Amino acid sequence: MSTKNKILDAAEILFADKGFNGTSLREITSLGEVNLAAVNYHFGSKKELIKAVMSRYMNELSPRLESALSALCHHDVQPSLKDVFSAFIEPLLHLNEFKENGTSTFLQLLGRGYTDSQGFLRWFLTTQYPGVFTHFTEAVHKAYPELSAEEMFWRLHFTMGTIVFTMSSSDALIDIAQNDFDRQVDIAGVIKQVIPYVAAGVAAPINR
Amino acid sequence: MSTKNKILDAAEILFADKGFNGTSLREITSLGEVNLAAVNYHFGSKKELIKAVMSRYMNELSPRLESALSALCHHDVQPSLKDVFSAFIEPLLHLNEFKENGTSTFLQLLGRGYTDSQGFLRWFLTTQYPGVFTHFTEAVHKAYPELSAEEMFWRLHFTMGTIVFTMSSSDALIDIAQNDFDRQVDIAGVIKQVIPYVAAGVAAPINR
């Protein structure tokens, strides 16, 4: 295992758990059992390390996600909104093959990125991976053409919020659910719960 | 203006903008134009200051919110889910009377509190203001009795996520919306957009 990967592996765990601001380089290097200076040697700075952690997941996720969404767009029949959101399931759960607890870790990181560090990560993702966003809005438009661009803008951001926020606190929520309802829940179970919710939200009647 | 309030006013602005971890006491005291040591003198610690900032809003919000929700519960006719969520509008917008940009600031703080500092603020709110949560779930149960406790648990947390996440990045979203759609938007406009969304999400058909 290379030093670079040791750092990435340790960093993503701590970032997901305590946020980017809340994690120090010393915590990362001691969990990864590498020297402190290795971070700056291999990545240049903490900010670049954050980008590298996210890129490792995005490079795995985005091709699968884009092809799943564009398949919906170029199909003859009109997809339902549930189809559109279900297109996320396979690419997201595939991150579990890529890495242990990959799905949950990635979604937690995404949640952190939206609130930590004044949104520089949002800028990074939208500029570096614009294809995901355009394919997604295209697919939603095909499923629900009556929705104006402005209404879609809001509802898609509401959806981002629901997903990202839920996942960034998914560990705590899963704990509570298991105590209160005595039911085994995992990240896939949460995803299956959230899809009807966001699909219905986006499909809400237009209020003019 | 008392020193205590100068600190609270400066702190809430910076906390909302940069998060609790991301804001130092020195930034707060220099924005508030008070001495650094005043924070520890008046509040004891940074953690207590965070609680005080949140309490000032919660004490203003929670009685109005609880009475609006319990009014729904004790009314004879069954409320719709839209009624339940609309019950939030007046108490939330009232925070703008209480303080300039109060609504948006409070909701941003709430968003910060859920992700920053490993959820200690969530613990604080649920233990210090349990009435809001119980009244809310009661009202939703009256509007949608078929929803099991577990499904309601998830959907209410999805809703929290939608609201809190949207509001914590509402400044950025409002900026984008005004550029892209050339339309004046404010926090009340966002609230009116989000209510049909969350109401439809909670009302989604049960998927068994």
Place this chain on the structure above:
DNA sequence: CGCTATTTTAAACAACTGTTTGAATTTGGT
């Protein structure tokens, strides 16, 4: 081997963190 380039290491850096101290100042009551 011998040499170069890459990588690792311990140590130090300056800047910043929340908190404490003790003296100076202001305030409110008599």
Place this chain on the structure above:
DNA sequence: ACCAAATTCAAACAGTTGTTTAAAATAGCG
């Protein structure tokens, strides 16, 4: 006006932060 309590203040505290340095170790290759 006096005294005591409450408040403000500059300074320092000890600890942590990201980053840099220069020497030591390792690796790769002819």
